Amino acid sequence: MTFSEADCATAWQTQSLLMSYPDDELVDRLALLRAATATLPTALAAPLNAFLDHVSATPLIDLAADYVATFDHRKRFSPYLTYFAYGDTRKRGMALLRFKHAYRAAGLELGDSELPDHLAVVLEFAATGNPVTGPRLMIEHRAGLELIRIGLRETGxxxxxxxxxxxxxxxxxxxxxxxxxxxxxxxxxxEEEVGLAPFAPPEYMPQAQGGAR
Structure with missing residues (x-):
């Protein structure tokens, strides 16, 4: 199914907020997110509304703990897209650099608090930075995205x-x-290939993973 550019942008922005670490701002935005999903086709809106129902019915402290247990403590559900293609190998540094370059080409500079391949960051870039390059980055890491989706569904x-x-x-x-x-x-x-020199400057190499804050 093909969706309009406006629908995709709205969906990606909403998804970005929902894939970030849940905090008070998420709770404050629930009405706005509901309004946004109301404008979307059913295929995009229905699953988002199901998640928003869960957010509304779950205490924030429990939601945050579940997020950490799911995405910070289980590499199977890592929200960092390049992890699935490159693991924690040195080659991942070059892949991260490519994300940085894509953002910079669109006039965006990513802060140092988050790696550029976090799904929430990529979704926001697709929504507000570049509607062509953003989804292309996701498509290039489609296998990892699908593995996350299947795993999350299987675990409920x-x-x-x-x-x-x-x-x-x-x-x-x-x-x-x-x-x-x-x-x-x-x-x-x-897995890491022993003896290889880094492929990118140290500042772009993967560090210990943590959820988006």
Whole structure:
């Protein structure tokens, strides 16, 4: 299904906020997020509304604890897209640098508090920075996104709803993508190749992972 550029931008901005660490600002924005999803086609809105229902019914402290347990403590659900393609290897540094360059080319400078491949950051970039490059970055890491979506759904995580909406904005998986997902599920991300020099400056190398704050 193809959606308009405006619908995708609204969906990506909403998804970005919902994939960030839940805080008081999220609670304050619930009415605004409800209004935004009301403008979207059902395929994008229904899963987002399901997640917003969960947010409304869950104490913030419990929601935040669940976020940390899901995304900070389980690499299977890592929100950092390049992790699935490169693991914690040195090659990941160059992939992170490519994200930084894409943002800079759009006139955006990312702060040092978050890695550029966090899904919430990429979604916000797609919504407000570049509606072509943003989704292209997600499509390039489609296997990882699909693995997160499947895993969250299998474990009954409420964030599965957000990933359902995210993937609905992207082209359907082709044969090669399905094979990549199956391979990634079976083998996991690459492991470090011993003896290789870093491929990017140290400031772009992955550090210890933590949720978006």
């Amino acid at each position: 995580s409420p964030w599965a709803h957000v990933l359902e909406s995210v993937t609905a904005t992207l082209p359907p998986l082709g044969k090669r993508e399905h094979e990549a997902v199956a391979r990634l599920a079976a083998e996991g991300p690459p």
